[in-house]
Amino acid sequence: MMNWTKCALGLTAMIAFTSFAQAGEVLDKVMADKTMIVATNSEYPPASYLNSEGKFDGFDVDVAKELAKRLGVQATFINPAWEAITSGKWGGRWQMAIGSMTPTPARAQVLDFPAVYYFTPAAFYVHQKASYESLKDLNGKKIGASAGSTYESYLNKTLKLDEAYSPPFDYLVEPGEIRTYETDTNAMDDLRLGDGVRLDAGISSVPNIHEAIKNNYPLRILGEPVFFEPLAVVVAKGDKEFSQKTGAIVEEMRADGTLKALSIKWFGADLVSTKAK
Amino acid sequence: MANVFTLMQHASIRRVFLFIILFGLLINFDYPDNWDISGPVVAAIIAGLIMLNMHLVLYLPFRAQVVVFWFELLTLFMVFFYSFDLSYTFIIERLPLLIFTGIGYTLLVSALSIMIASGIALVGALMRLSNNGAAFAISTFYVSFFRGTPLLLQVYLIYLGLPQLGIILDAIPSGVIALSLCYGAYMTEIFRSGIQAVPKAQTEAALALGLKSWQIMLKVVLPQAIRIIIPPTGNNFIAMLKDSSLVSAMGVMELMYLARTLGRSEFKHFEMLITAALIYWFISFLFELLQGRLEKHFGKSMKR
Numbered sequence: 406m407m408n409w410t411k412c413a414l415g416l417t418a419m420i421a422f423t424s425f426a427q428a429g430e431v432l433d434k435v436m437a438d439k440t441m442i443v444a445t446n447s448e449y450p451p452a453s454y455l456n457s458e459g460k461f462d463g464f465d466v467d468v469a470k471e472l473a474k475r476l477g478v479q480a481t482f483i484n485p486a487w488e489a490i491t492s493g494k495w496g497g498r499w500q501m502a503i504g505s506m507t508p509t510p511a512r513a514q515v516l517d518f519p520a521v522y523y524f525t526p527a528a529f530y531v532h533q534k535a536s537y538e539s540l541k542d543l544n545g546k547k548i549g550a551s552a553g554s555t556y557e558s559y560l561n562k563t564l565k566l567d568e569a570y571s572p573p574f575d576y577l578v579e580p581g582e583i584r585t586y587e588t589d590t591n592a593m594d595d596l597r598l599g600d601g602v603r604l605d606a607g608i609s610s611v612p613n614i615h616e617a618i619k620n621n622y623p624l625r626i627l628g629e630p631v632f633f634e635p636l637a638v639v640v641a642k643g644d645k646e647f648s649q650k651t652g653a654i655v656e657e658m659r660a661d662g663t664l665k666a667l668s669i670k671w672f673g674a675d676l677v678s679t680k681a682k
Numbered sequence: 683m684a685n686v687f688t689l690m691q692h693a694s695i696r697r698v699f700l701f702i703i704l705f706g707l708l709i710n711f712d713y714p715d716n717w718d719i720s721g722p723v724v725a726a727i728i729a730g731l732i733m734l735n736m737h738l739v740l741y742l743p744f745r746a747q748v749v750v751f752w753f754e755l756l757t758l759f760m761v762f763f764y765s766f767d768l769s770y771t772f773i774i775e776r777l778p779l780l781i782f783t784g785i786g787y788t789l790l791v792s793a794l795s796i797m798i799a800s801g802i803a804l805v806g807a808l809m810r811l812s813n814n815g816a817a818f819a820i821s822t823f824y825v826s827f828f829r830g831t832p833l834l835l836q837v838y839l840i841y842l843g844l845p846q847l848g849i850i851l852d853a854i855p856s857g858v859i860a861l862s863l864c865y866g867a868y869m870t871e872i873f874r875s876g877i878q879a880v881p882k883a884q885t886e887a888a889l890a891l892g893l894k895s896w897q898i899m900l901k902v903v904l905p906q907a908i909r910i911i912i913p914p915t916g917n918n919f920i921a922m923l924k925d926s927s928l929v930s931a932m933g934v935m936e937l938m939y940l941a942r943t944l945g946r947s948e949f950k951h952f953e954m955l956i957t958a959a960l961i962y963w964f965i966s967f968l969f970e971l972l973q974g975r976l977e978k979h980f981g982k983s984m985k986r
Contacts, residue, residue, distance in 0.1 A: 444933075447943045454947040459779045459940065484943070485853075486931035489842060496845030498852075590949065620949035 431500050431640070432647040440479045443469040444495075446504035447484045448588060450616055451671045452525075453504055464671035468522055469503040471663060472638070475654045491516070495641050501651065502639040507555055508567050518637040519652035521570045522659070523668055523676045525610040526630030527556060529578065530593075532600035533623040540628045545581035546605035549592030552585035555634055556608040566635065574632035593617050593624065610634070612672050697733065704729035768953045776944050780957060784937035785965070791854065791926045791936065795861035796919050802866030807873035808899070821870065828867035834928055836860045841932050857929030865922050872914045876907035909980045916973035920966045937961060 435441045445453045445465050453465040461482040473480035483499055490502045493515025505525065508518040529548070531537050550556035558564040560583045562576050586592045589609040596604045611630060618624055638655055640648050658664045664677045689695050708725035717724065739750050809821035828836065841856040851859070880903045888898040927938030937958050945954030 448946045450947045455940070455943040456947065457775050457779075457944075459776075459783060459935070459944070483933040484939075485933040489838070489931065492842055494842040494845060496842070496850045498850070588946075590946065590951065593949075617949055622949065 429644060429646045431497075431644040432650060434497075435476065435478055435500055435647070438478070440481055441469075441473050441476065441501060442499040443473070443480050443482050444485055444490050444499040444502040444504060445469070445482055446487055446490070447482075449505060449610075449613060451612060464523075464667055465503045465505055467667050467671070468638075468658075468664065469501070471658060471667070472501075472503075472651070472654055475657070476650070490639070493642065500640065500647075504639075505636045506639050507634050508570065508637045509565060510567065513567075515642065517640045517642050517648045519640060519648045520655035521635040521637045522655050522664060523636055524571075524633040525612065525636060525676065527559065527608060527632050527634055528611050528614065528630045529606050529608050529627045530596070530614045530624045531606045531627050532596055533625050535600040535605075537606070537627055540577045540631070543606050543627070544579040547582045547584060547601075547603075548578070548580040549584040549586055549595060549604045549607040550609070551587065551589045551592070554589075556589070557583065557585055559632060560608065564632070566632070570635035570637075572633050577628075577631055589613055590617070593622055596624065597622055612676075615673075701729055701733060704732055763956055766952050766956070768956065769950055772948065772950050773953050773957050776940075776954070777957070779944070780937060780940055780954075780961065783935050784940045784958075785961060787854075787929075787934055787936035788923065788926050788938075789965070791857055791861065791929055791934070792919070792923050794858045795865060795926070796915075796922060798858065798862035799865040799869050799918075799922075800915070802862060803869030803873045806866060806870030807877055810870060810874050811877060824863075825867045825870050828864050829871075833860065833864050833925060834931065836864055837928050837931055853929065853932035853934045856932060857926070857934060861922060861926060861929075864925075865918055868918055869915060872911055872918070873907070876911035877903055879910050880906045905980075906983070909977075909984070912973065912976050912980060916969065916976075920969060923966060923969075924962060 445461060447453050447455045447461055447463075449463075451463050453461065453463040456462040461484070466482065469480045469482070485499075487504075490504065490506070491512060493512075502516075503522075506512070506518075508521070512518075529540060529543060531543075537543060548560055550560055555564055555566075559576070560578070560580050564574075566574075584592070584595075584604060586595075589607065592604060592607040592609070595602075596607055606627065608631075611626065614624060614626055638651055640651060655664075659677060665675050668674065668676045690699070705725055708728050709722055711725075713721050713724050719727075735754070739747055742750065806821045806824060809817035810825075812818060837857065837860040840851065840860050841853070844851060844856075884902055884906065885898055888902045893902070924938075927936060930936055930939030930942075933939075941954040941958035942951070945951035
């Protein structure tokens with residue numbers, strides 16, 4: 406019996422020690438290795454995607470490279486499943502995540518958000534040939550979004566954005582039916598079949614909708630963006646020093662216009678200072 | 683019900699029935715508006731042509747029939763893919779990446795996993811068949827858990843769960859372990875059924891000859907069991923080939939991951955998914971050929 410208790414104690418101790426990095430530990434490792442492994446989500450061009458050579462590319466990737474450069478190290482990239490990043494159980498496999506993640510109170514319990522680096526406007530889109538004129542026309546319609554996303558939360562009226570970063574917003578559409586998909590692109594594929602065939606409208610990020618239109622999807626954006634989603638650089642909980650240093654570098658990149666220049670390069674618009682109000 | 687079967691014995695009634703089914707399917711498709719004849723007529727003509735084609739091909743010798751029908755089905759598939767209006771330059775540009783990196787990782791992970799899984803399955807089956815309560819319990823518990831839970835969860839347990847205990851494995855070892863354990867569980871049952879299918883009299887005869895129990899297993903039972911084990915194992919390998927795409931959850935650039943993400947970059951996911959599908963199909967086809975040869979080799983004893 407005694408042995409079992411000891412064993413359990415030992416296991417608990419191990420769990421307690423491994424799940425929290427010590428202060429300065431991550432920073433020291435990055436500086437010693439001269440490389441920083443950055444997790445990203447390469448399924449969302451132009452924020453982050455895999456180019457034709459199979460290399461990571463996009464706005465997030467450029468931001469990460471610049472951030473690493475200012476730390477004096479090299480950035481390498483990895484694309485684990487989104488849940489593996491949001492679970493917070495990184496196991497030291499990567500030190501930072503720059504994959505357009507929105508800080509939410511739930512995520513803040515397992516992850517640290519040193520700085521917001523840009524905002525994505527979210528908007529509704531409809532089929533090019535559809536006759537909708539304003540967002541009000543979408544009330545009672547079938548609307549699609551990727552499952553578990555902030556867009557789905559917006560449709561469900563359960564969107565919680567951290568007030569510290571995000572401008573206030575209103576729920577402008579009363580959906581009749583919400584259809585969820587694995588990604589936003591699946592919803593666009595359904596809408597592409599024709600107005601109302603499977604779907605009446607969708608909600609996604611403005612850059613993503615523009616990218617789809619550029620690739621011949623018969624879509625158009627309806628009305629103004631409905632909310633601005635703050636997107637943050639993410640580090641594991643525990644290493645305050647690393648977190649502070651990362652935050653300081655991002656602020657520096659904002660102040661000297663680097664972030665803005667990168668945003669214009671990739672999105673064709675300044676999504677950095679969109680801090681609307 | 684019995685009446686239906688008696689009716690079906692008449693060839694003409696069978697043909698009418700088949701025609702109705704074909705017509706019912708074909709009428710659902712969109713036909714070009716600029717054709718002079720209406721949809722139902724087109725559907726009827728195509729249904730008639732299909733039946734005429736089947737009827738004519740059946741005059742050929744068996745092998746020729748198979749070749750002709752394979753070719754026709756393949757052409758139909760190609761027409762279906764062609765209707766997506768794919769961008770071939772996009773595919774060709776990314777094909778080397780899919781082939782060298784993608785297939786490389788997919789084959790590496792699947793081949794390692796199937797070998798380890800076979801080892802696990804052999805041990806698992808022997809434990810399952812033993813009279814030792816602990817061995818039996820461990821084996822049945824293992825099979826029950828790994829067959830009964832989703833593979834993705836097992837991948838996460840190993841990749842994200844084990845670090846909680848201080849064991850940090852890289853993506854590929856985690857994936858190989860998860861796949862091996864999961865498929866090992868399915869294959870334990872295959873191995874057990876193979877071993878049990880060898881008549882008891884074989885063991886008894888070997889015992890009478892004075893062979894030790896390990897000799898009986900190794901030299902008498904297993905060689906005969908393998909013949910029965912191979913077809914379902916081949917089945918499992920092909921399933922694993924595709925399930926290995928789950929290691930992409932850990933950022934491994936295997937075939938399915940590359941297909942998904944490369945396609946996403948320019949909203950050309952059909953291009954990449956269809957290419958990946960054809961590659962998977964080709965690999966499984968090669969494996970089917972290999973399996974056929976193995977079956978022939980181990981089936982020698984059944985031929986006289």
